Amino acid sequence: MRAEPATGVLPVHHQIANDLRERIQSGELRPGDRLPTIGALQQAWSCADGVVREALGVLRAEGLITSSRGKPSTVRTPPTRAKLWTGFAQEQKDLALRPRAERAKRGAIEMISGVPIEEVIPTTRYEIIPASAELAKEFSIPEGSDLCQRTYEMTEPKSGHRLSFSISYIPVELIHGNPDLLDETKEPWPGGHTHQLYTVGIELGKFVRSVIAEQPTAGDRQRWGMEEGIPMLRTRTQSIDINDRVVEVSDAWYPADRTELVFTETLTRWPEDHPRFDLEKGDL
Amino acid sequence: MRAEPATGVLPVHHQIANDLRERIQSGELRPGDRLPTIGALQQAWSCADGVVREALGVLRAEGLITSSRGKPSTVRTPPTRAKLWTGFAQEQKDLALRPRAERAKRGAIEMISGVPIEEVIPTTRYEIIPASAELAKEFSIPEGSDLCQRTYEMTEPKSGHRLSFSISYIPVELIHGNPDLLDETKEPWPGGHTHQLYTVGIELGKFVRSVIAEQPTAGDRQRWGMEEGIPMLRTRTQSIDINDRVVEVSDAWYPADRTELVFTETLTRWPEDHPRFDLEKGDL
DNA sequence: GAGTGGTCTAGACCACTGT
């Protein structure tokens, strides 16, 4: 059993992957189309089936195709992503001063997860944990200080798949003035986190949100019902009060094939009498 | 050559991957540490080398390990990500009305890519292209209208690897008042895009930035010098003028192991005399 | 030169899908 020398510099499985990728990106193979079977590709490229499988593995890892037992591999349908808008923090802040009835119109969970509450199983879990080194640094508090960790999860009942997941941290010291804030049965809280903080005398000054992307593990993929080749978006939001103190940190995870994060930045107007640009003056 | 039946329900290569993943995440195997060699794992799990290779492929695709020819596989060192701050749009807008000397302190390229200009090869390319269906929709203009496409790329000279890449689109109709805006030799433009738009009478009202993540193709990975298992962050920024018209669209790509996107949202203060929360009243 | 991981082959059994 000798391996024939590669015809080119590029390994054969990469050649196959490149060829198929090109045919997908050029539109010759359209979303939902069946790929050639492994047997057919094996014959076309005169190679062992393992090589073809390797090539398909590459495309699967790039999120371009899906394959499962018994069925032919197909071109992945490009995802339709739900837009997750941020920029409602100001609205949320103004709401905190409004009466309870008005606040009740928007739940805390919805604000955090961005998913409307319907036909899903929400889970909320509160826990007091010692601050890790990382979180202690975020809050500028000693390592091991008490943190209130609040976990929000939403699950799709039929498949059991996770739809949203986020964790929020608050130093217990900041909220011990209002025992209700440590009581998970009080969720969802009318007016959300901004109002919760208002009840202990905290006024928010700004939010800082950072976004990274990671590749989920096989276990993650199973929990979320994700296919191979789909990254995970992870956000960390710092809620900062008007004294520049970090009062809450919240982490959230989003499957990148279902989610698009949208951030808006509104600008103030120039003064009415601002100088108009004069091309003749050549002020470039 | 018979395949022994799997000892459990889980395929062996997943069992091996899970075991190694756990040892990495628990800290038993630390960043930079060598993994057991394929031969050792093969013996430990009494399986063929192909199964072990498959398992390592899984971990590589998750970005947990790196491996190359001749050297033992190692645990990937967690990336240090450069923070890419947004939220300077207001500052940039105010700068547009300032004198040239002041504007010249910040280049257009730097504003777009977030990478300081030093020891890199910047490339700027202008091109007039017909609007695709997608872009026509963004601008609410007829398909096929003239767009000015400006491509910004920065390359690391030694490795030839791409450091940053972004493309901006502007309807030619909007900028024909100033021919310099179609001249790529005028880059970098003092004061950046905001000032460029100012020269044709456009005042910006807001920015809308959306973020998605995708898995790069093998070719992308080579161009950017990325390892397997690292996703790509992609942003699309709409520049919207004070009349709610989309005047510029800009796409940018960032390797997710080197980049963290940071968005800030500043809130206005509550009025001085806002009602203080009264726990006794129990207004929850 | 010994040891590492990368590529490839040929053959086998299995789980699942459709008819």
Next chain:
DNA sequence: CAGTGGTCTAGACCACTCC
């Protein structure tokens, strides 16, 4: 049932790194 892809084996050659 035939056909699909998923898993596994055993053996081979190759490219590369390090001693």
